[in-house]
Amino acid sequence: EAQVTQNPRYLITVTGKKLTVTCSQNMNHEYMSWYRQDPGLGLRQIYYSMNVEVTDKGDVPEGYKVSRKEKRNFPLILESPSPNQTSLYFCASKGLTSNTEAFFGQGTRLTVV
Amino acid sequence: RKEVEQDPGPFNVPEGATVAFNCTYSNSASQSFFWYRQDCRKEPKLLMSVYSSGNEDGRFTAQLNRASQYISLLIRDSKLSDSATYLCVVNPQGYQKVTFGIGTKLQVIP
Numbered sequence: 001e002a003q004v005t006q007n008p009r010y011l012i013t014v015t016g017k018k019l020t021v022t023c024s025q026n027m028n029h030e031y032m033s034w035y036r037q038d039p040g041l042g043l044r045q046i047y048y049s050m051n052v053e054v055t056d057k058g059d060v061p062e063g064y065k066v067s068r069k070e071k072r073n074f075p076l077i078l079e080s081p082s083p084n085q086t087s088l089y090f091c092a093s094k095g096l097t098s099n100t101e102a103f104f105g106q107g108t109r110l111t112v113v
Numbered sequence: 114r115k116e117v118e119q120d121p122g123p124f125n126v127p128e129g130a131t132v133a134f135n136c137t138y139s140n141s142a143s144q145s146f147f148w149y150r151q152d153c154r155k156e157p158k159l160l161m162s163v164y165s166s167g168n169e170d171g172r173f174t175a176q177l178n179r180a181s182q183y184i185s186l187l188i189r190d191s192k193l194s195d196s197a198t199y200l201c202v203v204n205p206q207g208y209q210k211v212t213f214g215i216g217t218k219l220q221v222i223p
Contacts, residue, residue, distance in 0.1 A: 033211065040121070042215030043157070043200070090156055094211070099145040099204070102211055104156035 002027050006091050006105035013081055013112055021076045021108050023091030029103075030096045032074035033058070034066065036087040043090065049074055050096065081112040114139050117203050119214035126221055130191050134217045136201030137183040145204035146177055146184045150197045151216065157200055160186075191221045 004025045013019055025032065033048035035058075045058030047066040055066050063085055065077040074093075078085060088109050094102040119136045126132045138146075146163035161168065163175040163184045174187040184201055198216040205212070 031211075035213075040215075042121075043213040045211075045213075048211075088154065092211075099162065101147070101159045101162075102157075102202070104158070106156050107154070109154075 002103065004091055004093050004103050004105040006089075006108050008108060009106060010109050011111070013110070015082055015112055016080050019078050019081060019110075021078075021089060021091075021110070023074045023076065023105055024072050025074075025093040025103070026072065027093060027095075027103065028071065029093035030071070031102075032068065032091065032093045033102075034064070034074070034076045035090045035092065036060065036085075037090065038087050046076065046089075081110075083112045086110060086112050116140060116212045117201060117214040119201055119217050121215050121217060123218040123220050126191055126219070128191060128193060128221055128223055130221075131187065131189045132191055132219065133185055133187045134199055134201075134219075135183050135185050136203075136214050136217075137181075138201075138203045138212075139182070140203070140205050141179075141182060143182075143203045143205050146175075147202040147204075148173075148175055148184075148186050149200040149202055149213075151200055152197050157213075160199070188219075191219075193221050193223065195219060196221045 034046040035043040049055045049068040091105040092102045148160040149157040150160045151157040167176040172189045200216045201214040
């Protein structure tokens, strides 16, 4: 089954404690992306990647890091989380052709206290 | 100006009504357009692509107006199960990032 898998689904952490949210896809997609979704602000892109070792900033990259060492994985790293990073996070993947569908993971609800 | 703009709503409509949403985009080079549906706190899922000539899928009709740079989604005979947030998605030319609208919330009431 084609899918994007995020882990964990729910996470409560404390300010400053480094964390990683994993994202893995089994569709051999080149494009992967991270979004955060906040009430009234919609989906905002954090980082995206066109292929292995190719990453670029989205609209709200501050406080986040990503890596793309393998095609299937695109982890999101918060080196020093802060309460303003409390949000619902989605990972997505798609093929590079512009008319292809994006598939989303089930989301990670992060709370930073 | 935002790259993709949508009226966030909410649109409260009675069952059986017809409702339409618009989404405007700023990049005239945009090539591909989609409507996604998102249920509360769940991941967005593709509802339908939007083709230049317009396309229909059951009660749903999507249209593209390149001259005025907007796409639309029409839902006929609204069902309670149509209650969700509808996101428009614009893919620019080439391989650049995918841009989502803020989403329009639809609430179908009995």
